[in-house]
Amino acid sequence: MRITRVESRIQRSAFTYGAGAAGVGGNLHLRGMDTLLVRVETEDGRHGFGEGFGFNLVETTKEALDRLVAPACIGTDATDIAGLSLRLQRRFHNFGRSGPVIFALSGIDIALWDLAAQREGQPLHALLGGAARPRVEAYASLLRYGVAADVARNAAAAVARGYRRIKLHEIDLDCISAARAAIPADIPIMLDINCAWPSVAQAVAFGRAVAEMNIAWVEEPIWPPEDFDAIAQVRAAGHTPIAAGENIGAPEEFGRFIAAGALDVAQPSVTKIGGLTGLRQVAALARGVAVVPHSPYFGPGLLATLHWLAACEVAQPLEIYFAELEAAPYGRALDPDDGYVTVPVAPRLGLIPSW
Numbered sequence: 178m179r180i181t182r183v184e185s186r187i188q189r190s191a192f193t194y195g196a197g198a199a200g201v202g203g204n205l206h207l208r209g210m211d212t213l214l215v216r217v218e219t220e221d222g223r224h225g226f227g228e229g230f231g232f233n234l235v236e237t238t239k240e241a242l243d244r245l246v247a248p249a250c251i252g253t254d255a256t257d258i259a260g261l262s263l264r265l266q267r268r269f270h271n272f273g274r275s276g277p278v279i280f281a282l283s284g285i286d287i288a289l290w291d292l293a294a295q296r297e298g299q300p301l302h303a304l305l306g307g308a309a310r311p312r313v314e315a316y317a318s319l320l321r322y323g324v325a326a327d328v329a330r331n332a333a334a335a336v337a338r339g340y341r342r343i344k345l346h347e348i349d350l351d352c353i354s355a356a357r358a359a360i361p362a363d364i365p366i367m368l369d370i371n372c373a374w375p376s377v378a379q380a381v382a383f384g385r386a387v388a389e390m391n392i393a394w395v396e397e398p399i400w401p402p403e404d405f406d407a408i409a410q411v412r413a414a415g416h417t418p419i420a421a422g423e424n425i426g427a428p429e430e431f432g433r434f435i436a437a438g439a440l441d442v443a444q445p446s447v448t449k450i451g452g453l454t455g456l457r458q459v460a461a462l463a464r465g466v467a468v469v470p471h472s473p474y475f476g477p478g479l480l481a482t483l484h485w486l487a488a489c490e491v492a493q494p495l496e497i498y499f500a501e502l503e504a505a506p507y508g509r510a511l512d513p514d515d516g517y518v519t520v521p522v523a524p525r526l527g528l529i530p531s532w
Contacts (some may be wrong), residue, residue, distance in 0.1 A: 183247035184219040195331040212234040212476040215284030219255045227287030228478035229281040230448040240481030241469040242281035245436045259464040260290045262454045275426025286452025287481045294525040306488030313486045313516040316342035317499040328352045329359035336360045339516035348373045357390045365393035372400040377410045391479035394420040409439040423471035446471040448478040472496045476506040506530035
């Protein structure tokens, strides 16, 4: 079954996320929530949808897809998903093992899995594993506010909506303490530091400062994110579990990350790691490390991650950005209900984005 057409489209949406009048924290770079939709058509007239990593990089990823990746896909076998993924990675490796080209390849891969599930007449999770959970627990991923009152108010609002796990993107201890005081003590907090600390000593000191706050993990504590040895030293200090991996673009790098003893939680992003094919490769390398994918987006990437988690033997939570979009790709279909997201049971990804 040959690929006959590859198209891309950017879907933009204004959004709100609960920032107060005192400021908008560290999110001035997010003017809108941009989703890069990828549509792959085959000679039988079927089409599947994928997503390449977007946000403020969305135009660059689209350019890579349209100019490099899409022409290379025309005429290739849509059923050989892993083989095509490897051939495209080898063809374009001079453009980097991470970044816009890999993000574009990720979108193609997700769309091909959508097509595969269509051909089988099955929901995608049926092709990925046997668990088939009807719903997956979600955690609320709050953007950075930088204002303690905003953090506390939104953390409490997330709990009121039914979330039982909260992620913060704060590095200020007053903001983190405000969230801890605003929600029940048994609700764990994840801290995404976004590579804030340039030294092991600073990261260890931060871990020590938050160690008694019921922290599920500290995410990406060190700059640069590929300094596996430094991250392993932070983990060895033992103050909190360590999570990382959203900025890793090649599954093989996760193998080195894990071998360095740097991770308690691996966080591949399906829109960055080569799609579901890459995500499955990371899971095969995990060797006892929990795999909890990074998924702060709203399109087919989020939906593919949901299906993957539904099929996993060990239940793990789905990341949901705590933000309100004016025009989400699937409307309200993926909104959590009492902290859980329902897994579509219709064939393929189960939902069709606006196109």
